[in-house]
Amino acid sequence: MSAETEPLLSVRGLTKHFPVRDGLRAKGAVRAVDGLDFDVRPGETLGLVGESGCGKTTTGRMLVRLLEPTAGSITFAGRDITRAGRRDLRGLRQDLQIIFQDPYASLNPRHTVGRIVAMPLQVNGITPPGGVRKRVQELLELVGLNPEHYNRYPHEFSGGQRQRVGIARALALEPRLVVADEPVSALDVSIQAQVINLLRDLQRDLDLAFVFIAHDLAVIRHFCHRVAVMYLGRIVEIGDRDDIYRRPQHPYTRALLSAVPDVATLGPAGRIRLTGDVPTPLDPPSGCRFRTRCWKATDRCATEEPALVTRDGGNQLTACHHPESGPMEVSK
Amino acid sequence: MSLSPVEGVALAEIESPGDGDERREKEFVGRSPGQLAAARLRRDRTALVSGALLVFFVLVALAVPLIEALYGVGPKEQFQGRLDGYGMPLGYAGGVTGEHWFGLEPGLGRDIFIRMVHGLRTSLFIAFAAAVLTAVIGVTLGTLAGYLGGWLDTVINWITDLTLAMPFLIIALALMPTVALRFYGQREAVPAYFQIGVLIAIFALFGWTSTARLVRGQIIALREREFVEAARASGAGLGHMLFRQLLPNVWAPILVAFSLAVPQYITSEAALSFIGVGLTDETPSFGRMIYRSLDYLQTDPAYVFFPGITIFALVFAFNLFGDALRDALDPKSSR
Amino acid sequence: MTRFLIRRLLSAALTLFAVSVLSFLMFFALPRDPVSGMCPKNCNPERLERVRQELGLRDPLISQYAGYMKGIVTGRDLGSAQGGRCDAPCLGWSYVSNEAVSDTIARVLPVTLSIVIPAAILWLLLGVGLGMLSALRRGSWLDRAAIGFSLTGASLQLYFVGAVLLIVFVYNLRLLPVPSYTSLFDNPVKWSSGLVLAWVALAFLFSAIYARLSRAQMLETLSEDFVRTARAKGLAKRAVYGRHALRAAITPVVTIAGLDVGGALGGTVITETTFGLNGMGRTAVDAVRAGDLPTIMATVLIAAVFVVLANVVVDLLYAVIDPRVRLG
Numbered sequence: 001m002s003a004e005t006e007p008l009l010s011v012r013g014l015t016k017h018f019p020v021r022d023g024l025r026a027k028g029a030v031r032a033v034d035g036l037d038f039d040v041r042p043g044e045t046l047g048l049v050g051e052s053g054c055g056k057t058t059t060g061r062m063l064v065r066l067l068e069p070t071a072g073s074i075t076f077a078g079r080d081i082t083r084a085g086r087r088d089l090r091g092l093r094q095d096l097q098i099i100f101q102d103p104y105a106s107l108n109p110r111h112t113v114g115r116i117v118a119m120p121l122q123v124n125g126i127t128p129p130g131g132v133r134k135r136v137q138e139l140l141e142l143v144g145l146n147p148e149h150y151n152r153y154p155h156e157f158s159g160g161q162r163q164r165v166g167i168a169r170a171l172a173l174e175p176r177l178v179v180a181d182e183p184v185s186a187l188d189v190s191i192q193a194q195v196i197n198l199l200r201d202l203q204r205d206l207d208l209a210f211v212f213i214a215h216d217l218a219v220i221r222h223f224c225h226r227v228a229v230m231y232l233g234r235i236v237e238i239g240d241r242d243d244i245y246r247r248p249q250h251p252y253t254r255a256l257l258s259a260v261p262d263v264a265t266l267g268p269a270g271r272i273r274l275t276g277d278v279p280t281p282l283d284p285p286s287g288c289r290f291r292t293r294c295w296k297a298t299d300r301c302a303t304e305e306p307a308l309v310t311r312d313g314g315n316q317l318t319a320c321h322h323p324e325s326g327p328m329e330v331s332k
Numbered sequence: 333m334s335l336s337p338v339e340g341v342a343l344a345e346i347e348s349p350g351d352g353d354e355r356r357e358k359e360f361v362g363r364s365p366g367q368l369a370a371a372r373l374r375r376d377r378t379a380l381v382s383g384a385l386l387v388f389f390v391l392v393a394l395a396v397p398l399i400e401a402l403y404g405v406g407p408k409e410q411f412q413g414r415l416d417g418y419g420m421p422l423g424y425a426g427g428v429t430g431e432h433w434f435g436l437e438p439g440l441g442r443d444i445f446i447r448m449v450h451g452l453r454t455s456l457f458i459a460f461a462a463a464v465l466t467a468v469i470g471v472t473l474g475t476l477a478g479y480l481g482g483w484l485d486t487v488i489n490w491i492t493d494l495t496l497a498m499p500f501l502i503i504a505l506a507l508m509p510t511v512a513l514r515f516y517g518q519r520e521a522v523p524a525y526f527q528i529g530v531l532i533a534i535f536a537l538f539g540w541t542s543t544a545r546l547v548r549g550q551i552i553a554l555r556e557r558e559f560v561e562a563a564r565a566s567g568a569g570l571g572h573m574l575f576r577q578l579l580p581n582v583w584a585p586i587l588v589a590f591s592l593a594v595p596q597y598i599t600s601e602a603a604l605s606f607i608g609v610g611l612t613d614e615t616p617s618f619g620r621m622i623y624r625s626l627d628y629l630q631t632d633p634a635y636v637f638f639p640g641i642t643i644f645a646l647v648f649a650f651n652l653f654g655d656a657l658r659d660a661l662d663p664k665s666s667r
Numbered sequence: 668m669t670r671f672l673i674r675r676l677l678s679a680a681l682t683l684f685a686v687s688v689l690s691f692l693m694f695f696a697l698p699r700d701p702v703s704g705m706c707p708k709n710c711n712p713e714r715l716e717r718v719r720q721e722l723g724l725r726d727p728l729i730s731q732y733a734g735y736m737k738g739i740v741t742g743r744d745l746g747s748a749q750g751g752r753c754d755a756p757c758l759g760w761s762y763v764s765n766e767a768v769s770d771t772i773a774r775v776l777p778v779t780l781s782i783v784i785p786a787a788i789l790w791l792l793l794g795v796g797l798g799m800l801s802a803l804r805r806g807s808w809l810d811r812a813a814i815g816f817s818l819t820g821a822s823l824q825l826y827f828v829g830a831v832l833l834i835v836f837v838y839n840l841r842l843l844p845v846p847s848y849t850s851l852f853d854n855p856v857k858w859s860s861g862l863v864l865a866w867v868a869l870a871f872l873f874s875a876i877y878a879r880l881s882r883a884q885m886l887e888t889l890s891e892d893f894v895r896t897a898r899a900k901g902l903a904k905r906a907v908y909g910r911h912a913l914r915a916a917i918t919p920v921v922t923i924a925g926l927d928v929g930g931a932l933g934g935t936v937i938t939e940t941t942f943g944l945n946g947m948g949r950t951a952v953d954a955v956r957a958g959d960l961p962t963i964m965a966t967v968l969i970a971a972v973f974v975v976l977a978n979v980v981v982d983l984l985y986a987v988i989d990p991r992v993r994l995g
Contacts, residue, residue: 064565093567106558109365110580116559119576120566153364169562494685496926496978501936502951502970506694506963509955599824606826607936607952622826626941629830630838640827648822 006078007039008209009063009177013072016058020282031281032058034233035072037308040177045203045210047224047241049217049256053278055233056213057101060179063211064098077176094124097170101182103162107154113140113165114150120172139168144198160191164198171202177209184219196223217260221245226315229253232289233281235308239316249311249323252290288321296322369584372660379656385649393453400446405431407450407616411441420631434638437621438628444638450616451639452646458528459597462535467590469536470543475574475582477544478551485548492541501603504534508609524615531610535597543589550582584661591657595650602643618643675982679975686971691732694964718762735759735964758968759961763954768965771950776969778848778946781858782865782938783931787924789870794877795920801878802885802916803908813878820875829868829941836864846942865942869935873927880923884916891915914988921984929977933970 014036017029033055040046048056061067063074065081073082081092097120100106107116117136121128128135137147143164154162163183170178180199184192200223203210214220220227221241228238229252237250248254255272276293279285285292291301300321308319363371373379392399400406421436429435434444477488511530512522554560555578563577604610605619613620618639625636723731737743738757753760758768801813836843846864849857888894889912897907936948947966954962 061561066561066565093565098562098565100558100562102558106562108559108577108581111576112364119563119568123563123566123568123572155365156363166562169566173566494682494689496974498686498689498967498971498974500930502933502948502967503690503693505936505951505955506690506967509958510694595822602824603826603937607940609952609955619826622824622830623940626826626830629833633834633838636827636830636834640824640830644823644827647824648819651818651822 005041007075008042008044008077009040009211010075011036011038011063011072012075013037014059014062014069014074015071016055016062016067017070028282031233031284033062033069034284036230036235038228038235038238040209040211042176043203043207043209044226045212045224047220047227048211048213048230049215049220049227050230051278052215053281054230055281056215056230057181059230060098060181060211060213063179064096065092066098093120094173095176097173097175097178099163099166099170099178099180099183102186103159103166104154104186106166107162109154112151112153113145113157116154116165117168117172120169124173126173135172136168139171140165142171142202143168144194158191159187160195163187163191163195167195167198167202171206174206175208177211179211179213181213182215183212185214185216192219199223217245217256229256232278232284234289234319236290236320237316237318238308239314239318243314243316247316247325247327249316249318249325250290250320251294251296251322251324254324288319290320298322369660373656376656376660378652379660382649382652382656385645386653389452389646389649390456392449393456396449396453399449403446405443405446407442407447409442411436411443418631420628435634437624438632438635439624444621444635447616447621448618448639448642451618451621452642454528454611454615454617455598455601455643455646458531458535458601459594462532462539462597463590463593465532465536466539466543466593467586469540470589471547471579471582471586473540474544474547475551475579478548479555479570479574479578488544488548492545495538495541498538500538500600501607504538504600504604505607505609507534508604522612524611527611527615531601531604535600539593539597543586543593546585546589547582550585551578554578554581588654588658588661591650591654595647595654598643598647598650671986672983675979679979682975683971686975687736687968688732690964690967690971691735692728694960694967695728695731758965761954761959761962763957763959763962768961771962772947772965772969775946775950777850778944779932779935779939779948781848781851781862782869782935782944782946783928785862786866786869786873787928787931789866790873790877791924793870794874795881795917797874798878798881798883799885799913799916802882802889805886810882813882817875817879817882820872821879823872823875825868825872825937826941828871829864829938832864832868833942846944848944848946862944865935865938865944868941869931869938877920877924881916881920884919885912888912888916918985918988921988922981925977925981925984926974929974930970932973932977933966 014033015031016033017031019029036059038046048059050056058067062069065084069082073080075081076092076096079092084092107113111119114133114136117139118132121132121135133150137150140147140149145161145164145168149157154165157165163186167183183199184195187195196219199210199212202208203223210223212220212224224241226239227241227244228235229244229250230236231252237244237248237253244253245257248257251272255274258272272295274293279289279292285302286305287303288294288297288301288306291297294301298321304321306319306321308317310317311323311325420438421441434448436442437444437447473488477485508527508530512526515526516522560573560577563573568577601610602617602619602622605617606623607619608623611617611620613624621639622636622643625632625639628635723734726734734743738753738755738759740755742753742755742757744752753767753769756769758772760766761768761771764771797813797816801807801810804810833846837845843860843864847861849861851858889908894907894912897911898904933947935946936952938944939946939948940952947969950962951966951970953959954966
């Protein structure tokens with residue numbers, strides 16, 4: 001994938017603050033997402049990782065415009081969609097879809113599978129050639145479900161099957177980019193692999209771009225071309241998959257990777273254990289947000305916020321005053 | 333975690349257990365949550381018995397002209413000949429005979445059975461009409477308040493609080509004659525259909541808030557669910573969100589609320605008529621009969637029992653059925 | 668806590684204001700001629716006109732309302748035909764009973780209080796106690812009896828229960844006198860023997876509802892994680908159920924109780940009618956029959972005051988039982 005390709009999705013300074021009120025007075029804001037910049041090229045898969053509460057789900061919701069950004073801009077296929085109204089979004093909705101985390105909450109229990117998958121077609125008034133039913137059955141087949149199950153209800157399916165229904169629904173409008181919000185973390189490990197493989201096949205066959213949100217670095221590694229690591233509403237490191245996994249520069253990325261058994265050996269450094277809790281996004285630390293848990297933190301980290309910049313002129317950007325340079329001790 | 337490719341297993345996962353013959357017959361038609369609830373209801377003995385009792389009551393109410401023709405006595409006919417000199421019915425248990433199954437009213441000598449059959453019809457009609465009206469208003473406003481939130485939600489909440497603070501019985505009591513006076517003069521006779529209409533309107537006016545509150549809570553809980561967000565992410569409009577995504581998921585509590593509102597309105601109508609502001613003596617009604625019977629507790633105790641026990645049975649059956657319905661629709665609640 | 672209290676009282680005042688405006692409109696603006704029902708039997712047009720003048724019905728509605736509210740707060744002068752000076756809280760003059768409405772209320776309110784307060788104590792103790800016990804002994808004969816009791820009680824009508832009680836205890840067994848009201852301070856024995864049937868009837872029906880409600884609440888609480896955790900930690904059954912579960916289960920019961928008691932204090936119309944007691948409820952009914960507007964208005968307002976005050980008390984109790992409420 002060449003770097004010159006025009007990005008499909010371009011995010012600049014994306015911010016979401018949730019106001020916290022005490023009675024009628026504003027008491028501050030939860031800074032869930034605080035200034036993100038990233039691009040996704042056509043057909044590319046960007047992984048968004050971080051601990052729970054780091055703002056990755058909020059980011060995904062903003063991308064598909066389920067949440068209004070507080071600041072920043074989202075450009076999709078050359079159009080600024082940050083403030084687009086419902087009517088303007090019509091065409092956009094077709095190109096940008098979302099797969100949800102919880103396969104039990106994401107399907108309307110009162111609708112048959114057929115109706116659920118047909119919903120995006122129906123609300124957009126689209127009648128595909130050959131009829132809605134035919135298209136829905138094609139979609140069901142595409143995601144590995146039996147098209148005969150058209151008239152069944154969600155409660156008659158397993159978690160993995162339900163997630164396939166959710167995927168079929170997201171694909172109904174033939175989108176160009178799909179936001180997958182932890183699509184497998186609610187599933188059994190054995191089922192996770194099947195769903196991931198399905199998503200990878202679909203990505204390849206349909207040339208889909210993905211923003212793949214997960215807290216699990218192993219899943220991301222199997223699926224993504226590029227990876228962005230988030231901490232407390234910020235991207236701390238972003239780069240090509242191999243760079244991130246082989247030569248992580250940010251201490252936080254290292255700590256995350258060291259916790260994944262099949263990525264790092266338990267060499268001399270062993271597993272890096274992070275101490276302390278994630279600080280509250282109501283009042284994040286000054287300077288570098290990770291400094292309160294970082295073993296390399298200095299005074300500079302408390303006063304000066306590190307910029308997200310490349311160290312070696314490549315594609316890997318890191319926001320750290322004291323980046324690591326050596327490779328991670330990788331066994332494979 | 334292991335990510336060994338297991339392609340091909342995906343399709344095998346779909347095969348659900350069950351004998352093949354049955355499945356071929358059913359042709360992959362799933363059972364909706366509603367059908368499952370109906371099946372549970374059919375297995376519930378309490379529901380069957382109370383349901384049968386309700387069907388019986390409704391049939392009686394519907395067949396009033398037929399029953400009257402067969403019974404051969406009208407609700408306004410007086411049988412003074414069967415009363416003694418003090419206006420008390422002759423014979424035992426308030427004058428129960430083969431001709432007058434539940435005896436006669438002391439004083440006027442009207443037949444209690446046929447008056448109760450008429451009273452049942454009025455009572456059920458008022459209760460059902462009020463419950464339907466309540467449900468329609470409550471569901472509409474509750475859904476809008478819950479889904480749209482904002483000032484509409486605030487206003488509806490405030491009205492709900494306000495109606496809760498208004499003493500229903502006393503307001504209804506005061507409102508009935510006031511409304512009647514607005515349309516009819518002091519000495520004019522107020523027709524029965526007008527009284528019935530006003531009763532229904534007053535019940536709906538005070539009753540919708542509880543349904544609205546219930547629906548609002550349900551909608552707020554659903555609003556954040558992912559399947560609702562999925563529809564929004566696909567660009568669904570307000571109509572689709574409300575009627576396709578949200579309301580189909582709240583009809584169960586609405587149905588339960590409806591089935592429990594009916595006996596409440598039966599009770600309220602009887603209470604208002606008992607106090608003497610609901611229906612007048614012209615229209616046969618349970619509440620009116622019991623009120624009249626209070627004067628004869630000492631001399632003709634049987635008089636109070638027929639309407640008293642009937643209205644108890646009616647309300648009891650509705651309450652039991654409502655409970656059974658709730659259990660069938662939400663099996664978790666009883667476990 | 669103080670801020671919570673102030674906010675709560677303000678919203679209560681606002682509600683009462685709205686109720687007063689609404690009922691004023693309902694009773695004074697809605698009828699074609701509010702006076703027609705108020706004039707005793709043989710009344711001529713001149714007299715009607717005079718009554719209209721005296722009641723100020725020719726004035727604009729706003730000044731009528733303002734005058735009424737002023738009377739409640741500071742008292743007002745009603746004119747010689749209506750008994751002259753009417754001290755605060757002035758609720759107007761009743762042409763039907765020829766006395767100040769506040770005097771009528773002062774006479775009948777103790778009757779309603781005497782009915783409701785002992786009955787409420789009875790039904791809360793009986794209902795909540797029964798509900799909690801049957802939840803703790805789930806599936807026992809006691810539980811099943813309690814369920815049967817509450818199902819039956821919830822479907823019974825007060826006037827029917829009252830009638831049966833009268834037939835049995837007064838007319839057949841002759842154990843009790845015909846219900847009547849005597850002041851508690853004059854003769855406590857007569858006070859209680861005259862009202863005991865009303866208490867029993869009210870308590871029977873209400874405790875059925877409360878047993879059902881508190882049983883359901885208790886069962887729900889008992890299945891919650893914190894109770895199971897407390898039990899698993901080895902805390903004594905009594906400590907867990909008494910301290911933790913009861914507190915959580917009682918809160919919704921308190922809400923309903925507030926509404927019920929508040930509502931009942933405003934007038935137990937049916938109880939009073941059934942037992943022939945002349946309290947707030949009977950007064951309201953009689954006023955409606957006679958078209959006695961000032962009295963109707965007063966009874967509605969007082970009933971609303973009771974409901975709203977009961978709600979405030981409930982909210983305060985809530986804040987004591989469950990500290991989280993104070994934040995909301």
